[in-house]
Amino acid sequence: MTSAVQTHDNDNVVWHAHQIDKAFRSQQKKQQPCVLWFTGLSGAGKSTVAGALETRLAELGFHTYLLDGDNIRHGLCKDLGFSTEDRRENIRRIGEVAKLMADAGLIVLSAFISPHRQERQLVRDMLPSGEFLEVFVDTPLEECEKRDPKGLYKKARAGQIKHFTGIDSEYEKPEAPEIHLQAGDYTVSELVDQCVAQLKHNQIIR
């Protein structure tokens, strides 16, 4: 915050030495900012687990924000379609917003299929080391298809949706996710426990 420093000499005001930067905002919120990047198949439970984790963190007093299709696709990315190029730009913008929000001191959660390693790497590379945590919501395709909460798998199988991840478009599994949730084998609150334990281990929260 050099601007405040610049005004020091002109104003006859005793300015505190506060630098209103990421470190200040992090300290203010008593947490290490980071981006928890949930990835997994449609129906894997990304939004459900991310939402439940956000609730848990908020109840513990932490400052969070959840980016998902609901608040991104109709706003920041409403000009984008579903071409390969537009999907990539979609993820890039989400990554940039997540980065700004981490800079604001928040624990950011995002819940997007983000099937390609390259695009997840793109976001990882935007952030300082240790601030990008890939959360692989690893639910077997059969289970996702059985749940089919939005009826999308049915449509994809019927050929009504093309390039559907897991059906006729590849999901590239994370090779070394910071958090690997075997989401078919645990309850949501158990999965949240696992995330919280890892966040404590990584000293994101205490």
Add this chain to the structure above:
Amino acid sequence: MTSAVQTHDNDNVVWHAHQIDKAFRSQQKKQQPCVLWFTGLSGAGKSTVAGALETRLAELGFHTYLLDGDNIRHGLCKDLGFSTEDRRENIRRIGEVAKLMADAGLIVLSAFISPHRQERQLVRDMLPSGEFLEVFVDTPLEECEKRDPKGLYKKARAGQIKHFTGIDSEYEKPEAPEIHLQAGDYTVSELVDQCVAQLKHNQIIR
């Protein structure tokens, strides 16, 4: 946060009734989220005043974030140039990010020339009534040109920069800004006092 509610029946866990929404985050941070949209000529003092206001608010314990050219142009909007269309898209994206950050419970400050009424109205229309505060940093052109901190006016007068706001491109003054700073007549800390007084009047902070 309906996802948390949905897990209620499956988990045998007593979930609190917390809705992790804007109202929760606002209450958690003890402030009314809003967007303080600084507008004015190049060299008017937008970044300086916005930065000094952010420092003051942070020292008072409020949770803020400042969007400016430094953190936007090289990231979220790095694919955009300076055509009329790209400038408009630039402001739209900044508006969408400011909206998301206000949804996260923050007091968002932004410092961009944003010379056109239409683009400022575009952002105003994205936000609920009362959450967009236009801050007109009203410094006379002569004073801005005298300061010329980046040497841009000199270049514009020499014809080396085209479509420079105030020289050969119009700045459309706000007609009814929520905060009107006669920036040439006061010190930075006095201008910050004026902003803080207005924020209290509008019950953004207490």
